[in-house]
Amino acid sequence: MDLVQLTPELTFLRFPVGHVYLWRDPDGLTLIDSGAPGAAEMIAEAIRRLGHRPADVRRLVLTHGHVDHAGGAAEIASWGEVTVLAHRAEAPVLRGERLQPPPNLADWERPIFERANAQLPAATAAPVRVDRELDDGDVIDFGGGARVVAVPGHTDGSIALYLPGPRVLFTGDLAARDPADPDPDTPVMLGVFNLDTAQAAASFKRLATLEAEIACFGHGEPVTAGAAARLQATAERLPDPAP
Template sequence: MDVTELLPSRLYVLGFPVGQVYLWRGDDGLTLVDTGLPGSAPAIAAALRGLGHRPGDVRRVLLTHHHVDHAGSAAEIAGWGEVTVHAHAADAPVVRGAASGAPIRFTGDWERALYEQVHADLPDVPAPPVEVARELGDGDVIDLGGEEAVALAAPGHTAGSVAFHLPGARVLFTGDTIARAPGGEVMPGVFNADPAAAAVSMRRQLELDVRVTCFGHGAPLVT
């Protein structure tokens, strides 16, 4: 796992072989945006210690959606201390283990083949269930300890996909609603439950004033 500073002393990306976890340093402790695959918690804890923190300094987890490569370690991290798990109301039942997510609507054989390739080595099970202490709706504001994050409902990848916009810092966490290709191109996210809704959600985010865009997959974009 690689740790890269994106904003001095504030924002870091923890890069895993599959997906990314983002760390925001607030005045009251730490916020994690997504948690990686199951089993990622020890590596995340090691990264926090490397930055001079303890796992118990995590105050909140913001989940962009329920997929196992994003919510997979939320349950373990929630056990580190006083950690509030946030998820959109539409995905919260899936995160809690009380419901199943909608199936993917593949747009062609190419996407189905890509899905099979990407998921060949991933767990074929949901993320371990965890209690969602705060269910989010569009426009809800989350205090990150001196910085506000606005939850932007971004349905399409999942019914409850949500992006997080920090207007003061001009940072956007897209989850899997938008991705970045290995060549650097910004592209729509793939493997969507509702491709038409996903396209609308992407267009909405592209209208925001952002200097750092943090994708669920692909290198962050700093402008």
């Protein structure tokens, strides 16, 4: 895991699969996603390296319930006064009350999916409580007010988070960049391994209307300037929803 300071408030925790982001406010820390199983201790060490304590985490926002994003959630939820937040459609999956439906993979996605799974620990994500179930348009109290944007398609309950003040967008897996390509000009793409790719494309077009300067993805390097234009360029290439 690498630490990359994107802004004074925002730190990128780069993992081989399933990135994590840390936002610092004067009253405590917010984590966006929790990495794969086993990631929690590395996240705790990163927090210490930044001069804080794991107990300073006030909230954990889960963009969706896939194992590479929610695998460390149960351990992080035990660190102290941590509020766990996720979309209401994703909460039953995170609590272990139902299984996540498998993605509908195109033929070209299957070998990529197999390689990605091979990088993950064999352990499954432990069930985690969800203290606050989110809906589209809800506001979370960090970063000056983070707006919840429902982006179904990757999973039914996928969310993005948009901070209008600093113009930061966390896309979860709805958008991505090729993790194998470190070029800063690597295009933004629609995320892969979707439950409903057409619905995901429609959600992507919605994200592209936001005035984001920085875009943070679950996979691939963040865009640190001019993110809205990059998202719009990709959205223009996606097919329109069927009538």
